[in-house]
Amino acid sequence: MRGLSRRALFATSAAGAGAALLPAAPAGARPKAPRVCAGYRAGYHFTVPDQWKNDPQRPVWIDGEYHYYYLYNADYLAGEVGTAWRLATSADLVSFTDRGIAVPKDTTVNGDVWSGSAVVDTRNTAGFGAGAVIALVTMSPGGGTDHQEQFLYYSTDGGRSFAPHGTDPVLANPGVADFRDPKVIRDDDRDRWVMALAERNKIGFYHSADLKSWTYTGGFVKDGIGVLECPDLFRITADDGTARWVLGASADGTGSGQPATYAYWTGSFDGSAFTADSADPQWLDHGWDWYAAVTFEKRGPDGAVDPATRYALGWLNNWAYAHTTPTIDADGFNGTDSVVREITLKKTPSGGYHLASRPITALDAYVSRTVRLGDLTVDGTRLLDHTGISYELTTEITWDRLTGAGVQLRRSPDGVRHIDAGIYGDYAFLNRRGTVNPDAGGSRQESHSPFDRSAGRVRLRILVDRTSVEMFVDDGRYVHSTSVFPYLVDNRLALFSVDGTAVFRNTVIREFAV
Numbered sequence: 001m002r003g004l005s006r007r008a009l010f011a012t013s014a015a016g017a018g019a020a021l022l023p024a025a026p027a028g029a030r031p032k033a034p035r036v037c038a039g040y041r042a043g044y045h046f047t048v049p050d051q052w053k054n055d056p057q058r059p060v061w062i063d064g065e066y067h068y069y070y071l072y073n074a075d076y077l078a079g080e081v082g083t084a085w086r087l088a089t090s091a092d093l094v095s096f097t098d099r100g101i102a103v104p105k106d107t108t109v110n111g112d113v114w115s116g117s118a119v120v121d122t123r124n125t126a127g128f129g130a131g132a133v134i135a136l137v138t139m140s141p142g143g144g145t146d147h148q149e150q151f152l153y154y155s156t157d158g159g160r161s162f163a164p165h166g167t168d169p170v171l172a173n174p175g176v177a178d179f180r181d182p183k184v185i186r187d188d189d190r191d192r193w194v195m196a197l198a199e200r201n202k203i204g205f206y207h208s209a210d211l212k213s214w215t216y217t218g219g220f221v222k223d224g225i226g227v228l229e230c231p232d233l234f235r236i237t238a239d240d241g242t243a244r245w246v247l248g249a250s251a252d253g254t255g256s257g258q259p260a261t262y263a264y265w266t267g268s269f270d271g272s273a274f275t276a277d278s279a280d281p282q283w284l285d286h287g288w289d290w291y292a293a294v295t296f297e298k299r300g301p302d303g304a305v306d307p308a309t310r311y312a313l314g315w316l317n318n319w320a321y322a323h324t325t326p327t328i329d330a331d332g333f334n335g336t337d338s339v340v341r342e343i344t345l346k347k348t349p350s351g352g353y354h355l356a357s358r359p360i361t362a363l364d365a366y367v368s369r370t371v372r373l374g375d376l377t378v379d380g381t382r383l384l385d386h387t388g389i390s391y392e393l394t395t396e397i398t399w400d401r402l403t404g405a406g407v408q409l410r411r412s413p414d415g416v417r418h419i420d421a422g423i424y425g426d427y428a429f430l431n432r433r434g435t436v437n438p439d440a441g442g443s444r445q446e447s448h449s450p451f452d453r454s455a456g457r458v459r460l461r462i463l464v465d466r467t468s469v470e471m472f473v474d475d476g477r478y479v480h481s482t483s484v485f486p487y488l489v490d491n492r493l494a495l496f497s498v499d500g501t502a503v504f505r506n507t508v509i510r511e512f513a514v
Helices: 006-020 327-331 361-366
Strands: 051-056 060-062 065-073 084-090 097-103 116-121 132-139 149-155 180-187 192-199 202-208 215-221 229-237 243-250 262-269 274-276 291-299 305-315 341-347 353-359 367-378 381-383 391-399 404-411 419-424 427-431 446-450 457-465 468-473 478-483 492-498 502-512
Touching (some): 051 305, 065 097, 192 229, 229 291, 229 305, 262 353, 353 468, 367 381, 367 492, 419 457, 419 492, 446 478, 492 502
Parallel strands (some): 116 180
Antiparallel strands (some): 051 065, 084 097, 180 192, 202 215, 229 243, 381 492, 419 427, 457 468, 468 478
């Protein structure tokens, strides 16, 4: 995927963007314009140092640390298009060190650099030396976006800087409009490389011995969830000991009431074709803002791969309003990621499998303050003494009979503005309608995921930061991520129940210093 220019989008939606930054006013009241001030940069989420970022690129383990590349546009505030790959490194995926641009844009006739993936060529299959880092990226020669091809860049300095392997594609366009986002993995069983490529409604599969010459083997077709982007393919061991393959892609299911995040299928892969357990996808996030997500290997201190756990992170944004944010004027940047998550494969009672998510355990090392509130009984609304704009809340809500229960996050001093998260009837929800948010059209305000109220309990783990909320329901069976822009004075917290009494058990708030 390619980053667009701020100017291009504002040319068609400036009025809507301005409206989106105003919260809904009480009946009969006139909304006040927000006071722009510095301080919207996230407290414990990764943010681009300046300008613009969009797609994460799958992090790669090199010399004892993760190399995280992402699409970056240094000319964003000037209104120009085009992305490079910028690099940040991290040992724990919480604290990152900026390393600058690794794959520059516009240094060849093929223009700027889009999404792809990097691998460490330990066996020197490509001929650039054992341990060379090889990046396969999409570019569109001649400008525009309608002639997408795959090109190779290589690094011999540990992934800090890359050079192009000529100007010819290693995988030419066969005459289609959408042909992008190569995701390359090593198929050790067959001693070759495998590429998954986004081709509109299909994920194509290719194999190669040397990363330079690719052979098409087949594809997985799925209609009804928009143009597939940023494919993913990996093997993971489930909690019952079964090894399964997972195929994923960023997709848009909003037309049929589904999310527009990371769709995935569990199944089998024989090196050439993927066979899904079910034709319908599951979704790794049910919120509005978790796009272009990637998963990658979890490594131990010795570099060993954990076969039962992967990491995942996504871009906390949505192309429907990607350039609507107060961070541009207040802090000079536009680009925030989710926290890195640990994902595992669980066997469901019905016999299938699903991915479960939890925030990376390395966050525990950055806890600066813990507030233990214990068990709290709520009938209606209960305002808590705690104030804050960047924290984690965990609780287990129990009840005998009620319609709904949850929390009001980033609540204003007068109680008018807030973000609501919890359960209601047969669904869990995250609702940002009551605060400043980027959705001018109003159709992306409350996200839902299935919930069985008869269980009489729900576990919530909610990550709140200056411009985001991420809610993990029942040990990460479902996750909701959303971008929000509350006023910085909106720092209150309340609990609520609807049509009954709820007990919020073992309620804990943790703050982080990163």
